[in-house]
Amino acid sequence: MDRQHYLFDEQRYPIAWRFNARDCGLSDSDKQRLCLYQQAQSQALWDEWVPLSHLMSVSAGTFQVSETTTLDFKRRADGARFFQKVLEGEEWLWLFWGRCCAAQVPRDIFIKCWDDFFYPSDENTVLVMPGSAEVIFSFEENFFYGQFVRPMAAPQ
Incomplete structure (x- = not known):
């Protein structure tokens, strides 16, 4: 087993296979961050951040879209420009691959290899910007940028 590609324990962190994969674009030093x-x-x-059990249940009543864009996974630089713009001011990001797998990711690492974090086949991956509570999720090559609409608390 080549240690370079197996930095994360997949038993402990099931999503680690993405970063242990040979085709992952992140360097070992990037992965360690x-x-x-x-x-x-x-x-x-x-x-705390996502008011749904699964992103496929998102609706107009639960998400306010600020921008929608299509990103080609084969054109990493185009996607990097989009993320550079919308993630301005953020240092760290929360990445969720469903409710059971999360990571805190430095902004620069995410932008460099955004396509190692999102896959076209993902249905439940969401990026959260903790500084603004804005989020990005995707369906195939369509990316949705905006905020979840939180239900109002009942008056006391």
Whole structure:
């Protein structure tokens, strides 16, 4: 086993296969700057930032779209320009691959290899910008940028 490609324990962090894969564009030093979370921590963070159990249940009533764009996964530089613009001012990002897998990712690492974090086949991957509570999620090559609409608290 080539240690260079197996920095993360896939038993502990099921999403680690993305970063252990030979075709992952991140260097070992980039990978060491990622902070992967175990299932219980990931679930607590998801519940804090994402008001849905699954992104496929998002609707106009639960998400306010600021921008929609199409990104070609074969054209990394085009996607990097989009993310550079919308992530301005953020240092760290939360990445969720469903409710059970999360990571804290430096902005520069994400922008460099955004296509190692999002895959066209993903249905439940969301990037959260903690400084603004804005999010980005995708369906195939369509990326949706905006904010979740939180239900109003009932008057006391």
